Amino acid sequence: MSICFLSLETSKVFNQLILKHIEEVGYEGISMSSLLIFPYLQKSDKQSISTLAKELNQSRQATHKSIKKLKELDYIKLVQEKNKKEINISLTKKGNAxxxxxxxxxxxxxxxxxxIVGKKELEQFIENQNIIFDYLNxxxx
Known part of the structure; x- marks a missing residue:
């Protein structure tokens, strides 16, 4: 299996496991695409839909659709700053939980x-993943 495909599949499985877990503990309505939004909102308290779409490598329309659903489910709130056109996205208490x-x-x-793999080996794997990510980026x- 190529490194590209293996990385993609590993990420997909991690996300499926996370999604399954949060559904089991009672968080409803989260799709795989909307799940991907949460780490980016954790990284920055307030983010615009345009910035988020760029970071997710999605169209603004696709991101907006996920944002609309997350807002309806009370995981996020939209805040329009005074005298600014852009609307920022922020996590609610439920979203933070x-x-x-x-x-x-x-x-x-x-x-x-x-x-399973050992502490040193996992730390080395994470370090290597960061190096690969930085290089590719x-x-x-």
Missing amino acids: LLEEANSFIEKLQSQLTK SKLD
Whole structure:
């Protein structure tokens, strides 16, 4: 399996496991595409739909559709700053709770993976993934 395909499949499985877990603990209405939004909102308290769409490598329309659904489910709120056209997205209390639950689950998965491959090996894998990501990302410039 190529590194590209393996990375894609690994990411997909991680996201499926996270989605399954948050559904099991009672968070409803989250799709795979809307799940991908949460880490970006965690990174920045307020973000515009345009910026988020660029980071997700999605069209503004596709991002807006996910944002609309997350707002209806009370995971996010939209805030229009005074004298500015752009509307910013921010997590609600429910959205922050979902993110905390997902992060806790991710930590448990990482702990389980540490037991399987070893702490040093997992740390090296993460470091290598960061190096690969930075290198590939630099090719986009």
